[in-house]
Amino acid sequence: xxxxxxxxxxxxxAEHRHFTRAANALGVTQxxxxxxxxxxxxxxxxRLFDRGAGTLEPTMFGTIMLTHGRTILRDVSELVREVxxxxxxxxxxxxxSASVFxxxxxxxxxxxxxxxxHPKLKCVLRTVDSRQAVDDVLEGISDIAIADATEAExxxxxxxxxxxxxxxxxxxxxxxxxxxxxSIRPQDFVGYPFAGPPLSRALARRNLGTFGKIALNxxxxxxxxxxxxxxxxxxxxxxxxxxxxxxxxxxxxxxxxVRGSGLTPLKIRELTLSATFAFFVRRHRTLSPATVxxxxxxxxxxxxxxxxxxxRLPA
Numbered sequence: 001x002x003x004x005x006x007x008x009x010x011x012x013x014a015e016h017r018h019f020t021r022a023a024n025a026l027g028v029t030q031x032x033x034x035x036x037x038x039x040x041x042x043x044x045x046x047r048l049f050d051r052g053a054g055t056l057e058p059t060m061f062g063t064i065m066l067t068h069g070r071t072i073l074r075d076v077s078e079l080v081r082e083v084x085x086x087x088x089x090x091x092x093x094x095x096x097s098a099s100v101f102x103x104x105x106x107x108x109x110x111x112x113x114x115x116x117x118h119p120k121l122k123c124v125l126r127t128v129d130s131r132q133a134v135d136d137v138l139e140g141i142s143d144i145a146i147a148d149a150t151e152a153e154x155x156x157x158x159x160x161x162x163x164x165x166x167x168x169x170x171x172x173x174x175x176x177x178x179x180x181x182x183s184i185r186p187q188d189f190v191g192y193p194f195a196g197p198p199l200s201r202a203l204a205r206r207n208l209g210t211f212g213k214i215a216l217n218x219x220x221x222x223x224x225x226x227x228x229x230x231x232x233x234x235x236x237x238x239x240x241x242x243x244x245x246x247x248x249x250x251x252x253x254x255x256x257x258v259r260g261s262g263l264t265p266l267k268i269r270e271l272t273l274s275a276t277f278a279f280f281v282r283r284h285r286t287l288s289p290a291t292v293x294x295x296x297x298x299x300x301x302x303x304x305x306x307x308x309x310x311x312r313l314p315a
Contacts, residue, residue: 006040009033010048010065017056093122094290095142097133100197101166101250102146102277104233110297114290121290127232129198134158134280143291146298148199149278161279161295161313164302166250168273170266171258173241179264193227195239195247237263248273279313287313 012022013033023030041048048062058066094114098107103125111123126136130147137145138157152160172179178188228239233249240247241262254265279295281287287295295313 006036007065009036010040010062013037013049013056014058014062014066019056092288092290093124094144094288094294095124095126095136096294097126097128097136097142097145097147099130099133099145099147099277100127100231100233100236101253101275102163103127104253105166105250106163106298106301107146109301110294113297114294117293118290129231131198137280137282140282143281143288144294145280146277147280149276151280152278157283159281159283159313163277163279163298165274165276166252168248168250168275169254170246170248170268170273171240171254171263172244172246172266174262174264176244176246176264178246178266184266184268189246191244193243193245195228195230195236195243195245196226197231197236198226198229199224237261250275281313 009022009026009028012026013019016022016025019030019033023033026033037048044061046061047059048065049056050059094111096107096111107125107127111125115121115123126133126142128136130151133142133145133147134151134155136142138155146163149160149162152158172192178184178192181188228243228245230236230239233253236247236249237257239245246266251265254263257263258265279298281291
């Protein structure tokens with residue numbers, strides 16, 4: 001029978017489609033991951049992944065393993081969570097899934113403060129795109145998510161609380177052809193890719209309009225995927241610095257990186273960008289003490305003049 005660790009490895013491979021990236025996410029060596037998956041395939045007598053040129057694809061058997069393994073991991077997560085609830089804040093842990101920008105602005109700082117306040121608590125941060133962050137909560141992988149508020153649309157099994165609305169800007173490298181223009185029109189973006197995380201359709205529709213239609217590709221999964229799709233703000237910055245790509249980020253985050261970095265914000269009269277972020281938890285689920293403390297730390301990081309949320313999580 002597959003072990004829980006082997007199921008986690010198969011899931012990581014399916015998510016990252018690459019042995020090295022999956023091994024890094026799991027905190028194991030690539031050789032250990034390869035040997036474990038090969039041992040599982042030998043035990044089952046089937047191949048779980050097709051190993052193509054530089055990428056992995058789950059086979060029919062791999063898909064079956066993922067489907068049933070997801071249920072097993074969720075059940076184990078619930079068991080561990082119940083134990084953690086009983087332990088309180090002295091032991092146990094918390095797993096937070098955050099999309100790229102909350103994963104830079106608030107989540108790591110709040111987890112750091114939580115770890116200092118409760119030294120025996122294990123804290124894990126998963127930085128993923130907004131949709132995956134919310135899926136992590138629904139699948140029991142994470143206790144709470146911070147992601148784009150539009151992810152609540154059409155999901156009745158979630159509780160959410162609006163955290164903050166932040167103004168955002170497009171940016172490019174300082175030597176980019178657009179950086180020297182006094183006025184920029186939508187057609188000026190033709191030929192220049194975007195670099196960043198996937199966007200929900202609702203967020204892109206509200207913000208990018210014609211600009212987004214020019215610079216983004218549409219994926220079958222109802223997300224808008226930039227031509228240079230990255231999973232972190234630092235990766236976005238590097239892509240922008242070394243190409244003609246354009247990035248976007250909250251002004252508060254961008255301000256700390258622009259000075260002396262070779263980046264230039266693009267102020268466009270016809271385009272106002274903003275994003276609203278929210279907490280997400282599973283509905284009808286008692287929040288653990290660690291999750292309640294995490295929420296308090298993140299709330300405390302918001303500016304004094306921030307609007308109070310219209311609805312709060314049932315902490």
